[in-house]
Amino acid sequence: MAEDDLESLPGVGPATADKLTDAGFDSFQSIAVASPGELSNSADVGDSTASDVINAAREAADVGGFETGATVLERRERIGKLSWQIDEVDELLGGGIETQSITEVYGEFGSGKSQVTHQMSVNVQLSKENGGLDGGAIFIDTEDTFRPERIDDMIRGLDDEIIAEELERREIEGEPGDEEAMEQLLESFLDNIHVAKAFNANHQMLLAEKALELAKEHEEDDWPVRLLCVDSLTAHFRAEYVGRGELAERQQKLNKHLHELDKVGNLHNVAVLVTNQVASNPDSYFGDPTQPIGGNILGHKSTFRMYLRKSKGDKRIVRLVDAPNLADGEAVMRVQDGGLKPE
Numbered sequence: 001m002a003e004d005d006l007e008s009l010p011g012v013g014p015a016t017a018d019k020l021t022d023a024g025f026d027s028f029q030s031i032a033v034a035s036p037g038e039l040s041n042s043a044d045v046g047d048s049t050a051s052d053v054i055n056a057a058r059e060a061a062d063v064g065g066f067e068t069g070a071t072v073l074e075r076r077e078r079i080g081k082l083s084w085q086i087d088e089v090d091e092l093l094g095g096g097i098e099t100q101s102i103t104e105v106y107g108e109f110g111s112g113k114s115q116v117t118h119q120m121s122v123n124v125q126l127s128k129e130n131g132g133l134d135g136g137a138i139f140i141d142t143e144d145t146f147r148p149e150r151i152d153d154m155i156r157g158l159d160d161e162i163i164a165e166e167l168e169r170r171e172i173e174g175e176p177g178d179e180e181a182m183e184q185l186l187e188s189f190l191d192n193i194h195v196a197k198a199f200n201a202n203h204q205m206l207l208a209e210k211a212l213e214l215a216k217e218h219e220e221d222d223w224p225v226r227l228l229c230v231d232s233l234t235a236h237f238r239a240e241y242v243g244r245g246e247l248a249e250r251q252q253k254l255n256k257h258l259h260e261l262d263k264v265g266n267l268h269n270v271a272v273l274v275t276n277q278v279a280s281n282p283d284s285y286f287g288d289p290t291q292p293i294g295g296n297i298l299g300h301k302s303t304f305r306m307y308l309r310k311s312k313g314d315k316r317i318v319r320l321v322d323a324p325n326l327a328d329g330e331a332v333m334r335v336q337d338g339g340l341k342p343e
Helices: 014-022 028-032 036-043 047-061 069-076 087-092 113-123 148-156 160-169 179-191 201-217 235-240 244-268 295-301
Strands: 101-106 136-141 193-197 225-231 271-276 278-280 290-292 304-310 315-322 329-336 339-342
Touching: 014 036, 028 047, 028 244, 036 047, 087 315, 087 329, 101 113, 101 244, 113 136, 113 148, 113 225, 113 271, 113 339, 136 201, 148 179, 160 179, 179 193, 193 201, 201 225, 201 235, 201 244, 225 244, 235 244, 244 271, 244 295
Parallel strands: 101 271, 101 304, 136 193, 136 225, 225 271
Antiparallel strands: 278 290, 304 315, 315 329, 329 339
């Protein structure tokens, strides 16, 4: 892919171009979707100059104008669907988790949120014929939840036909059940999952920016990034911004973070999957009193909202709470040693 010539933009010389590139603004499109404030802070230019640069980038990248509904439909046909490998849940989601969208999964402790992020980190690497996206994953871990051993369990829990196909695709000699082959298969899967632990909210926001760089770096690889998981999205923000006095600042930072995640999804055709904690609503006299953290900002920014609820034993109720083009509904799955399974 040819590199865009940033110095062709008005007000951008060699030094400014280097600063923009170092900050992750290395293409007309990435500049076109930025705000003047972001550009001004990154490249040390005035707000007026930043606005001129953004407008020129929008013209060069051909974004920011109107397009016909038919064009939108054609672009949406390029959106991928990541299967849960559970027919009932996939049907609920219209085929699976969408790329270029933010899917939020929320629920109380032990409801299976982290299990979903691990399972999708496996499923995304499967072939498109098997419901995957032929890609890798980025995993931003805020609660020390990522476990390679769980990835191993889920790989072994795949159908033998899928395991055999993955062994062949990755040029690993052996058959399903062959321990040496399975160990190599696990290593291959783990090599395509890029994990970073976030130590606080600001570090988490920085990792979202790094995720954008990583997605671009692997764009032409055999395993381009097709999934970005944040588990969980709100834990650090909830712990660090306590009380009504800090609510506004928390929401502003959360909003900025969500826009950065959304940018990764839109620029690189990535499915963004975030988990969210819940709190009890004492004013609720009827129905389930649990409510997701994050308020309206997260509610509006999430394209799909899914609620996981505990049921008997290993059963979990998966409820689609909000989606732009799908009806609300529920499905049932099981969380087992081999991963997420149908009822």
